[in-house]
Amino acid sequence: MTTPAPGSPELARLSLNQKTTQRWSVPEAVEGCVQRGIPAIGLWREHVAATGVEASARAVREAGLRVSSLCRGGFLTADDDTARREALDDNRRAIEEAATLGAECLVLVVGGLPKGSRDLDGARERVRASLEVLAPAAADHGVRLALEPLHPMYCADRAVLSTLGQALDFAEPYPPDVVGVAVDTFHIWWDPDVRAQILRAGPRIATFQVCDWLTPLPCDVLMGRGMMGDGHIDFAPLRDAVAAAGYTGDIEVEIFNDDVWDADPHAVLDTTARRYVERVLRA
Incomplete structure (x- = not known):
């Protein structure tokens, strides 16, 4: 298949997660999306900080792009009071950044076990307690939190939520427009x-x-x-389930891979658009 032309209707829901073109700044990634006809972008806080929150928001707004997500908040499992306060303060800042950027959601990677700890239940309870603080703050700013379950191999160091079912259990006490979930095929x-x-x-x-x-x-x-099509995931059943659940928002391509990061970002965008259509939409 040839690469879809910029402006193709098939690209109408495609979003570039900024990690896929890790070397690009916010303005560079925004310009790349405009040139390739990708209408949305998922931003990362370190890139936004390097450009400035207001400048990043302005760049996206002037380009006419949607911000499908801001990554990331979370890391809420610290077992000492000082570290927990610092984490909550950082997440409050992330909520404010998401509001300024007009992001559809702030993705939360909740955190793994504190150093030396084996108390998995305690870590999960600290995530619950943190949500009790952060959900009202998010609602006040019109920001939606998205709990992201990570593959179990990341449970010790990155996310004590390992399944979508667990993430939904944690989200359940809150309105869906305040605390939702991230569905990531990799995880x-x-x-x-x-x-x-x-x-x-x-x-x-x-x-x-x-x-x-x-x-x-x-x-x-x-x-x-x-990249979609280079591995083992059958995207069609997941795509169809997400559609049956009523989701009509953007579909982000998020890739952490040294070979992808070392490649020409413009070529990566071409491949992203082509594989998105071939492997996600048409599979």
Whole structure:
């Protein structure tokens, strides 16, 4: 298949998650999206900080792009009071940034076990307690929090929420427009219950992110995401379940991969658009 032309109707819901073109600043990524005809972008806080929150918001607004998400908040599992206060303060700042940027959601990677700890239940309870503080703050700013379950291999160091079902249990006490969930194919494709949980999520789906699962995984498993079609994920059942759940928002391509990051970002965008149509929309 040839690369879809800029402005193609098939690209109407495509969003570039900024990590996919890690070397680009916010203005560069925005310009790349405009040139390639990608109508939305998922921003990362470190890139936004380097450009400035107001300048980033202005660049996106003037380009006419949507901000499908801001990554990331979270890391809420610290077991000492000082670290917990610092984490909550950082998340409050992230909420304010998401509001300024007009982001559809603030993605929360909730955090793993504190150093030396084996208390998984305690870490999860601290996430619950943190949500009791952050959900009202998000509602006050008109920001939606998106709890992202990560693959179980990240449970110790990044996310004590490992399944979509767990994330939904944590979101349930709050209105869906205040606390939702992120559905990321890389993290949930393996779960035999995932399609039922996607349907359960319904209006709580705040973002749908796609990339592929590669084997063998690199030594740094964080970098094991691949371009759609290069790995093992069957995207069609997940796409159809998300659609059946009522989600009509943007679909982000989020890839952590050294080879992708080292490639020409313009070529990466061309491949992203082509594989999105081939492997996600038409599969």
